[in-house]
Amino acid sequence: MATYDYDVLYLGSGHGTFDGAIPLAQTGKKVGIIESRLIGGTCPNRGCNAKIILDAPVELQRASERLKGIVDPVPTINWKENVEHKQEVIDKLPVMISGAIESAGIDIIKGYGTLLDAHTIEVDGQPHTAEKLVISTGLRPNKLDIPGTELSHDSEDFMNLKKLPERIAIIGSGYISLEFATIANAAGSKVTVFMHGDQALRQFNQDYVTAVVDDLERRGVKFVKFAGVSAFEKQDKEFVVKYADGQQKVDWILDATGRIPNVENIGLDKVGVKYNKHGIEVNDYLQTTVDNIYASGDVIDKTQPKLTPTAIFESMYLTNLLSGQTDKPIDYPVIPSVVFTSPRIAKAGVSVEEAKQKGYKIVENHLTDEWYRQIDKQDLVENAFIYNEENQIVGVTEVSERADDVINAVLPLIEFGLSDEQIGRLVYLFPSITASTLSHRK
Numbered sequence: 001m002a003t004y005d006y007d008v009l010y011l012g013s014g015h016g017t018f019d020g021a022i023p024l025a026q027t028g029k030k031v032g033i034i035e036s037r038l039i040g041g042t043c044p045n046r047g048c049n050a051k052i053i054l055d056a057p058v059e060l061q062r063a064s065e066r067l068k069g070i071v072d073p074v075p076t077i078n079w080k081e082n083v084e085h086k087q088e089v090i091d092k093l094p095v096m097i098s099g100a101i102e103s104a105g106i107d108i109i110k111g112y113g114t115l116l117d118a119h120t121i122e123v124d125g126q127p128h129t130a131e132k133l134v135i136s137t138g139l140r141p142n143k144l145d146i147p148g149t150e151l152s153h154d155s156e157d158f159m160n161l162k163k164l165p166e167r168i169a170i171i172g173s174g175y176i177s178l179e180f181a182t183i184a185n186a187a188g189s190k191v192t193v194f195m196h197g198d199q200a201l202r203q204f205n206q207d208y209v210t211a212v213v214d215d216l217e218r219r220g221v222k223f224v225k226f227a228g229v230s231a232f233e234k235q236d237k238e239f240v241v242k243y244a245d246g247q248q249k250v251d252w253i254l255d256a257t258g259r260i261p262n263v264e265n266i267g268l269d270k271v272g273v274k275y276n277k278h279g280i281e282v283n284d285y286l287q288t289t290v291d292n293i294y295a296s297g298d299v300i301d302k303t304q305p306k307l308t309p310t311a312i313f314e315s316m317y318l319t320n321l322l323s324g325q326t327d328k329p330i331d332y333p334v335i336p337s338v339v340f341t342s343p344r345i346a347k348a349g350v351s352v353e354e355a356k357q358k359g360y361k362i363v364e365n366h367l368t369d370e371w372y373r374q375i376d377k378q379d380l381v382e383n384a385f386i387y388n389e390e391n392q393i394v395g396v397t398e399v400s401e402r403a404d405d406v407i408n409a410v411l412p413l414i415e416f417g418l419s420d421e422q423i424g425r426l427v428y429l430f431p432s433i434t435a436s437t438l439s440h441r442k
């Protein structure tokens, strides 16, 4: 039998890898991780963690704005300090994650890996072999294929800006666009969002999205629908966005038109791992078209949302599969999702749209005047609970400043299909967002 350097070798070190690789090594497997950039991947270093730190002062500013007269004055955001604070907090993350990886006895191999054959990944001319490989190379920002595309920037560049540009153009109207439009607008930049069509955040309840977009418009963000952005140009110190109805001068351009899988130039074709423009093709065991090669995280072509909780769940599933603790296919739980605008929009399970198609019961609540939400004078609180034929909650969505907490609170009720009687036995702290929200569930 062939001997390899490792039992399992991961390509990429994000959440699709490290959450599962650490417990896998603790089962006694010899594990290696190859990473070309910062350990921990996108989420801690240039995604979720970084973004939510930049957003914290926006939350504070919004709350002070609503409590004007009680809390004065409404704070302004010091961009430079905010970015420095973000950096100080996130700089510790790759160090901490590397420490946890190495304490578990895992080798970290720094460099860009390319598959040579089904058991070998080469880094800087050095082959590393393993019985099983896990490809977890994530996504990278899309770049519009238009003249002047090199003049635009990505989400990572935005979060590292030392000075906030006076005028920012954001292309696209998905998660990154709306979250960053919120942050830049609150910090004082003039933002224009160039939309592909006439709908932002298409995966979310459109009534809630419209309310958030209207609020951003009132705050000065301009939305250009069916923009048909065709070119970027540089004129002296300014940049010009050319679009269907004309052109607009700005100081900085953010291309937020989606993220694409890192599947090229890593040797997948050579070894026969199939992929397409959505990512690597896997079966229900996260196994690729080559038996001993698996994939995990955002790089997989999947219907599940490409988010950190999904990547963590997949890497933990592979821990169990590759250590022999399960031989069952992956069984995804309900994966919640939130867009960190202010107010936020969050959801889990069956959507209102699907519920209408299926004839499910929909309980809609307008909770702006509810006493708990009036503590900080929230001016937009709407939610919807979806019930199936057995009267179990199968979906929930909310727009409010606390929408993320609400969805987390309702999630176990959906995932475990609790009956009304069982939910009645859950006694929550009072006063609290969970107690307040669940009292309006039916």
Ligand SMILES: Cc1cc2nc3c(=O)[nH]c(=O)nc-3n(C[C@H](O)[C@H](O)[C@H](O)COP(=O)(O)OP(=O)(O)OC[C@H]3O[C@@H](n4cnc5c(N)ncnc54)[C@H](O)[C@@H]3O)c2cc1C
Pocket (backbone or CB within 6 Å): 011, 012, 013, 014, 015, 016, 017, 034, 035, 036, 037, 038, 040, 041, 042, 043, 044, 046, 047, 048, 049, 051, 111, 112, 113, 114, 136, 137, 138, 139, 155, 156, 176, 262, 266, 296, 297, 298, 299, 306, 307, 308, 309, 311
């Ligand atoms: C701006 C932004 C904000 C986000 N906010 C949220 C959020 O609030 N909540 C949420 O759930 N999700 C959020 N996400 C998504 C989240 O970051 C991803 O779902 C998550 O990071 C996926 O983990 P992963 O391990 O699959 O990929 P990644 O974290 O991208 O890790 C892949 C790693 O592989 C490395 N790599 C690639 N190719 C090679 C190679 N050939 N050799 C060596 N190394 C290689 C890369 O350098 C990278 O470190 C956000 C993403 C972005 C961009």
Ligand SMILES: NC(=O)c1ccc[n+]([C@@H]2O[C@H](COP(=O)([O-])OP(=O)(O)OC[C@H]3O[C@@H](n4cnc5c(N)ncnc54)[C@H](O)[C@@H]3O)[C@@H](O)[C@H]2O)c1
Pocket (backbone or CB within 6 Å): 144, 171, 172, 173, 174, 175, 176, 177, 179, 194, 195, 196, 197, 200, 201, 229, 256, 257, 258, 259, 305, 306, 307, 337, 338, 339, 340
């Ligand atoms: N809160 C979160 O969980 C969070 C936050 C940020 C990012 N993310 C992750 O990162 C991924 C990428 O975020 P994103 O906002 O870049 O992608 P996205 O898929 O959410 O949005 C892309 C946007 O670009 C638009 N677009 C596509 N092609 C275009 C074109 N040619 N011209 C103009 N617009 C075009 C789309 O219509 C859409 O509005 C998300 O899907 C998500 O997985 C998650």
